[in-house]
Amino acid sequence: MPSIIKMDTLVSKTDDAEATEKIVSVPVPEKKMVIEDFFKLGWYTAIICAMYQFFILSQLGNMVFMTFGGLVPKIESCGHQNFTTLGWDQKQVCAYLKNNTDCVPVAKGAFESVNIEWNYLCEDRLKIKTSISVQMIGVIFGSIVGGQLSDLYGRRKILLWAIIFCAAFVVASSFSTEIISLTATRTFVGFFNGMTISIIAVFIIENVPKNDRVWINNVITWSPNTIIFAIVAYFAHEWRILARSTAALTIPAILLCYFVCESVRWLVQKGRIQDAQDAVKKIFGINRRTYNEQEVKELLEAEFSKNSSSAGSAAKKYSFYHLYSTWTFASYSATLHITFFIASLAQYGILFNLEKLSGSVYTNMILMGSLRYLMNIAIAILDPRIPKLGRRTILIMFVLAITASCGFISFVLIFNLKEEFGLVVRILQISCVALTSQLYIIGGICSSELFPTPVRNLSYSALQFFSRIGVVLAPYLFYLGSFHDSAPYLTLAVITLVTAASFYKFIPETKGKPLNEQMPSEEDYIFGAKKAGGLTDSDVTEKMVAKE
Structure with a gap:
């Protein structure tokens, strides 16, 4: 039934000056439910967020494990x-040991690492850096496979199997007796960890209200978990115990993943309407909302029909090619891929070379996590209160902050002013790691909001692929210091400046816009057959910049 509202009272004057009031009632149609209305803040959101927290703790632990x-x-x-x-200093020590092989070196560290147990010192430590790079190659392939499989077989199913296998290989790695077996098992850890990383962010975005995506991704993030993991590492104090502790922390994530529903959007996109209805019914039940079966069914069928009519989304299988299929998609993809590559190169370049920073490794990790979290909380508070503080503005600000930090560190090192600015340099080094947090968060949100459902997870997987290329190269970043101590930071300063300019040029604002559900028409593809119908490339751009 349409609702009735009372309009302004109209006064008409008759000849005898009598005023007669007429109340005009105008029917106003009720607001039609859309798929976004399924997701309101409630108990189900809390369950999703709890699962997200344990997944992130597991992912972070596996990614930064070799830092310790x-x-x-x-x-x-x-x-x-x-x-x-x-x-x-260590250079002088290693030069002495190279010429004096009669004595046995005694090494001591804040953590009982592989280097100490297997005596990887001086030149041999490069073997550990190489092992880390190989392990990260596993993450690269996992990111690719995870995105593809989750789009074919479902987000939740692939997430569950990936994290189970990941935990199993983490335990196996703790029994390694030499570098080859450690590298092999940790590469499998990286593979399955990469799968979960490429899926979880999209799964969360598809299951939380659109106006709560930024604050949820800033409150539940890697930053506070960096602090937690540093504390776990402190008490573990030995790499085998730390590996088993990381596996144990995965158990809550497995249990919660088993309990939650498959992504409703993915089910609709695949035409599994009954499964989508069951998922919505479960979500409504947990949130204690009234469930109207007929209304939900009609909406899901209408959404499926709309998606199916757009370039045959339900039947067609998409690949990474489609992320570059149109000029608009290509500009989005290239810019976001560069952003994630730079974020990982900067973050892990410093993390995997923490011995280059002064101070305790535990203190530095906790400071990094704390500063990142303070920044995330600030963005989470400001984002809903300042409408003009968009995704693009936030990311560009943080990228330029990294540029400025690395530029100043380069200046100090070039002019040999480290004694005067030693504390400032350490703060800026820690800040560089902290600032990368928003590149991942905002970049991931932009990816999910710019790309349609059929390729949304593929898009995020591609981000993870380029991110992991950055991680693979990261252990060697500071070997640029063989040319000059400033070279690693000068390199980061230049490429982050280019990244900021690219983001400003090619990425539209997506804040407050509904998720894109339709693929562009093949007639707008850069290469391929020209076909009419569907959503054109220009329509996609207009959809992003138009007000909701």
């Missing part, structure tokens, strides 16, 4: 020679 597991110790002495008393 491969931590380079300090060589204190060798035979009668005490390097600490002499005040030698």
